[in-house]
Amino acid sequence: MMEMIKIITYIIFVAVFLFSLFISFKFSFGEEGKDERGQQILNQAYMMVFPIFPIAWLLTELYSDFISTIDYEAYRMIMWIIVVAIFIVHGMAILILKRRS
Numbered sequence: 001m002m003e004m005i006k007i008i009t010y011i012i013f014v015a016v017f018l019f020s021l022f023i024s025f026k027f028s029f030g031e032e033g034k035d036e037r038g039q040q041i042l043n044q045a046y047m048m049v050f051p052i053f054p055i056a057w058l059l060t061e062l063y064s065d066f067i068s069t070i071d072y073e074a075y076r077m078i079m080w081i082i083v084v085a086i087f088i089v090h091g092m093a094i095l096i097l098k099r100r101s
Contacts, residue, residue, distance in 0.1 A: 017084045020091025027094050037101060045093035049086050056082045 027033045033042060060078050064070040070078070 013081075013084065016088055020088045023091040023095055024087065027098065032098075041094060041097045041101065044097055045090050048093045049090045052086050052089060053082060056085075 027038065028042065032038050057079075060070070060075070060082075064075070
């Protein structure tokens with residue numbers, strides 16, 4: 001049962017990632033992202049996303065150093081989740097900021 005939940009969670013996570021990646025690329029390389037308003041939206045989205053990686057990496061390292069050692073496979077999975085989460089937040093930020101302005 002837990003294995004099935006894990007697989008479903010991965011599928012949903014990858015689907016949301018692909019949707020966010022599509023939104024990011026479509027906006028960035030499309031006409032909408034090239035004008036002044038588009039550049040402002042992209043800059044705001046990048047400002048939201050930038051601190052995620054260093055903070056998540058720091059928390060991972062602190063956990064590994066002080067609470068419990070993280071093996072290589074778990075570390076790789078955590079880094080993969082962090083990078084994918086960054087793309088998801090970036091795509092969702094673009095979507096939200098685009099609707100606001």
